């Protein structure tokens with residue numbers, strides 16, 4: 001028959017195992033905290049993006065908060081690149097905002113633009129509504 005003292009030790013070792021698993025999990029949680037996505041605010045309006053230059057590190061997740069500041073004109077944020085796999089096309093009616101999350105993996109320089117165009121008019125891109133997303137290698141300081 002087990003003594004009460006032994007049973008106590010049994011419970012304690014179960015507790016220790018539980019504590020150990022928590023400690024093993026802990027680094028995972030802190031990693032998750034480290035990789036919290038960065039929020040970048042981009043305003044669309046007057047045939048331009050502000051800012052129109054964005055730099056991100058390959059493999060990190062970023063959130064783009066896109067806001068159309070114009071009161072009448074619709075715009076969009078288009079970024080398509082077959083090699084990098086980036087494929088964004090977000091339409092924004094006047095005054096609207098949307099949040100887009102991306103994780104660019106391939107270093108490079110990518111053009112984003114507004115592809116809106118009225119018949120017989122220059123496209124918004126030709127008006128200058130264009131910007132650059134630069135993805136720098138993950139290990140660069």
Ligand SMILES: [Cu+2]
Nearest residue numbers: 075114116124
């Ligand atoms: Cu536009």
